[in-house]
Amino acid sequence: MIKVAPSILSANFANLQPDVELVERAGADALHIDVMDGQFVPNLSFGMSTVAAIRPITSLTLDCHLMIVEPERFVTQFAQAGADLIGVHVESTRHIYHVLQLIKQAGAKAEVVVNPGTPLSMIEEVLPLVDQVLIMTVNPGFGGQHFLTPMVDKIRALAQLKQQHGYQFEIEVDGGINDQTVKTVYDAGATVAVAGSYVYGSDDPSQRIQDLKVATN
Numbered sequence: 001m002i003k004v005a006p007s008i009l010s011a012n013f014a015n016l017q018p019d020v021e022l023v024e025r026a027g028a029d030a031l032h033i034d035v036m037d038g039q040f041v042p043n044l045s046f047g048m049s050t051v052a053a054i055r056p057i058t059s060l061t062l063d064c065h066l067m068i069v070e071p072e073r074f075v076t077q078f079a080q081a082g083a084d085l086i087g088v089h090v091e092s093t094r095h096i097y098h099v100l101q102l103i104k105q106a107g108a109k110a111e112v113v114v115n116p117g118t119p120l121s122m123i124e125e126v127l128p129l130v131d132q133v134l135i136m137t138v139n140p141g142f143g144g145q146h147f148l149t150p151m152v153d154k155i156r157a158l159a160q161l162k163q164q165h166g167y168q169f170e171i172e173v174d175g176g177i178n179d180q181t182v183k184t185v186y187d188a189g190a191t192v193a194v195a196g197s198y199v200y201g202s203d204d205p206s207q208r209i210q211d212l213k214v215a216t217n
C-alpha cells in the first residue's frame, strides 16, 4: 500500500487548519508543503512562516518541497520552523551534496528532487546520502496538471538502482496522481505519492485518500 502525502497547494489558503486536520484524521502519512519563489518556478506560494504556523496543529510529518533557487540559503530555517523532511531540486543549486548535508545537520530528513527533464545520472552520487528521492511527474509550479507517463520508466530505473545498491530511501512521486496513475507509479516502485487536486479538489478528501490506498493494496 502506498503512503499518501496530500499537498496543501490545493487546500483553502484562507483557512488551512481544517484541511490539515481532515487529512490527518483520514490517515494521510505526511503533509506536503510546496514552497515556490517565483524564480525556480513561475509561481509563488508559502514560506517558513507557514510551516511554523502549521507545526503546532498537526503531528503529521511535514514534507517541505522547496522549489526555490539556492535552497542552501533557507534549509536551516525550514528545519527550525518544524520541517521533518526537506526536498531540494538538483537543478536549483550548484552544490547539491552540500545542501543535503546542511539539511541533515539541521536535524531534518534530506530529499533530492528531479524535474521531468533531468536524468537520474544527475543524482547518482547523492543517493547514499538521502532519505527520500522525489521524481517529479509534472513540470513543477502548479497543481492540477496531467501526469507525464514517460516518468514511469524513470521511477522503475530508480527502484532498480535502489535494489542493486541496497539503498533504503523512499521513492516519492509528485504531480497528476489519481486513483489510476497511482497504480502505475506504485507498480514501478514508488513508495510515497503526493496528491493535491485529487484530494482537495474533491467534496470528500478523506475518501480520496482511501481510494489511493485501496488502488495500491
Ligand code: DX5
Residues within 6 Å of the ligand: 007, 009, 010, 032, 034, 065, 138, 139, 140, 141, 142, 143, 144, 145, 174, 175, 176, 177, 194, 195, 196, 197, 198
Ligand atoms: C507542483 C507541486 C505539487 C502539486 C501537485 O509543483 O510540486 O506538489 O501540488 O498537484 P496535483 O496533485 O494536483 O498534480
Ligand code: ZN
Residues within 6 Å of the ligand: 007, 032, 033, 034, 065, 174, 194
Ligand atoms: Zn510538490
